[in-house]
Amino acid sequence: MEGGESQVVLIGTWASGYCTRVKLALELKGIPYKYIEEDLGNKSSLLRQSNPVHGKVPVLLHNGRAIAESLVILEYIDDYWSKIGPKLLPEDPYQRAKVRFWANFHDQKLLPAALPIILSEGKEREKAVEDYHELLKVFDEGTEKDFLARSPFFNGNNLGFLDIVVGSVSCNYQAFNEAVAVIFEPTKHPTFFSWVTALKEHPLMKKILPTHDKMVAKYRQKYPHLMKL
Ligand SMILES: N[C@@H](CCC(=O)N[C@@H](CS)C(=O)NCC(=O)O)C(=O)O
Incomplete structure (x- = not known):
């Protein structure tokens, strides 16, 4: 019940x-x-x-x-728990479909594109970083077209489905930059990163996300070869 x-x-x-x-x-x-x-x-x-x-x-x-x-x-x-707390997905079926589309794009395209960056070096890594930037641009431009502005979140003032799906990973971008490679450059994707900055300030994100230092240590433990770079 x-x-x-x-x-x-x-x-x-x-x-x-x-x-x-x-x-x-x-x-x-x-x-x-x-x-x-x-x-x-x-x-x-x-x-x-x-x-x-x-x-x-x-x-x-x-x-x-x-x-x-x-x-x-x-x-x-x-x-x-549809009657409890804020809704994660919008009510409108078309908007729901759009949110699901971009959540899938994030998990099926954007996230896997980080792996070749972690696993490669030199020219190969440069190419992997370039590919990642292209995909981030597709996400940023596509979501902007589909949802207009993030104000400040995809779900308005509340965190919604896409904020949670993408934010759970993207809010750790500084730890990734420090431990793995500088792939997240706010100047290259200003819309995306002003949204990430707003997300990081959200009290729930502050409460739940692992700290920067813990994530840096985790990346280095998980991918020990990174220590030599
Ligand atoms: N598509 C899955 C991915 C979950 C996933 O990859 N979990 C990892 C931890 S980050 C895991 O359990 N890995 C253990 C394994 O692959 O054996 C989801 O969205 O839940």
Whole structure:
């Protein structure tokens, strides 16, 4: 029953932007939940049973039933607790489709484009950075066309679906710049970065996002070759 007694458990890892999304959505709606930190190097049987297809976090357990994949989880939270807290997706079906389109573009195109930057060096990395900038430009221009201005967020004054999906990752851009490579240059994408700056100032982002120093240390631990560069 909506808003009734619910047991909500999130299985996640603290440095994962995918998991941060779910925390942000639950907190924004004011849904109490229990958090279980997963060790991905030694996956728990709870994770393996809850997400047998991918074996990945985040997983949301709602009254014992598992939901996997961060975008699916966000939609579930918005649907199940539709009368509680702000809506994550807009009401208008066309606008909802647009939000889903750009969230998918972000996860399927933009995010994977960061991997070749991490894994390459020299000329190859320069090319990977160039490709990333092109995709960021497509995202920035496309979303601006579809949603007009961000004022200051995609969802107006409240955080919405796209703010959460993209912000959970982009707000760490300075840590990425410091630990991996300077790919995020506010002067090249002023609209995008004035939005990111507004997001970083949002009290919920300040509360939930991992700190800059923790993220830098995590990148360096995860990709030890970066220390030599
Ligand atoms: N498409 C998934 C991606 C989740 C994902 O990649 N999670 C990573 C942590 S950031 C994971 O669990 N990796 C463990 C593995 O690949 O075995 C989502 O949106 O939830």
